[in-house]
Amino acid sequence: MKKILVTGSNGLLGQKITEKVLAEGRVKLIASSVGANRYPLKEGYEYAEMDILNPEKVKAVIERYCPDAVIHTAAMTNVDTCEENKTLCRQLNVEAVATLLSICEEKNIQLIHLSTDFVFDGKNGPYKEEDAVNPVSYYGKSKVMAEELIKDSKANYAILRTILVYGISHDMSRSNIVLWAKGALEKASPINVVNDQWRMPTLAEDLAEACLLAVEHHARGIYHISGKDYMSIAGLVRKVANYWKLDQSYINEISSVSLNQKAKRPVKTGFVLNKAIKDLGYNPHSFEEGLLILEQQMRVSPES
Template structure:
């Protein structure tokens, strides 16, 4: 049985990976994150504190546990914060990746790296894996730089690009689009929603499954991993309202330009999923099914 080591295990995807491993037992797990373990169950896997900005600590932890694969979920993902603090974004999203590449090359460890639809400019989505990248934000740029480092390496690697991940865990450091929409609609106060950006939202469980499949099948290359439904952000929020029977009259559709955000966003992303379906056996839930899963988890 393979051993995987995850970075960023306190994040949404990190916790879903822990959950999946404990439920299914297909791989052994070493979960790592900065600070204490926030996952409620502490048995059935190893946990190690690891700051990805500390190369010595990263090397020590990986050498200690000797994983077959590293699933690198840790990153700086707030697009506006990345734009405002490019130096820190570069450290977290590029330098930390170089550290992992060096160790994985030396130890012959498979590296599964999480990337984003924001590597594209959004002029021509949905995208295939080999479409040219052209980021419109520094966040997107940092992820392209990391992808280039990985592609140029001698490591055994797979890059999984994803879109707008949503889900719920017991101890969340930040929200996501579905939880934000549900919470805002429940308050019934007016909310502004952009109607000129299109995405394919991804259930965190589906992304976790794709990560484990990539290890099990030992794939190499870039893979597009998202949900199967293509929609505008305004449509997404309306679907959330419909699912939970919430009032849509408080929705105020606006253009992206009127938000005056620090960083630009791509207009239309979305992915062609054929390669992941063929090579990985990837089979994502519909958005409706994803909301149902979320609802069941909220009810405990």
């Protein structure tokens, strides 16, 4: 049985990988993140406190556990914060990757690296893996820089690009668009939603499964991983409202320009998923199926 080390295990994707490993037992897991373990179940895996900005600590943890693969989920993902604090963004999204990469190269450890649809400019989506990157934000640029480092290395790697991940986890440090829209509409709070950006939202469970499939299939290269349904952001929010029978009159559709955000967003992304389906057996849920899974989880653990 393979041993995997996951960075950023306190985050949404990290927790979903832990959840999946505990339920299915396909690999041995070492979860790692900054600070204490926020996942409520503490048995069936090991936890190592690890700051990815501390190269000595990263090396010590990896040498202690000797994993077969590292799934690198930790990153700075707030697009506007990345634009405002480029130094920290580069440290977290590029320099930390360089640290992991050198260790994985040296010890022949497979690196599964999470990237984003924001490496593209959004003019010609949905995108295939081989399409040219052209980021319009510093966040996107930082992820391209990390991808280039990885591709230029001698490491055994797979880069999994994903889109607009949603789901529910324990003690969440940040929300996502589905939970935000549901929460606001339940409180009858008016919300502004852009109607000129298109995405393929990704259920966190599907992305966690793709990470494990990439390890199991010895995946090499770039893979596009997302949900299968293509929709505008406004359309997504209206689907959320429909599913939970919430009042759509509180949804105010606006253009991206009127938001005046620090960082530009690509207009139309989306992915062609054929490679992941063929090579990895990836089989994502529909958006409606994802909402049903969320609803079931909220019934079991409403405080999550």
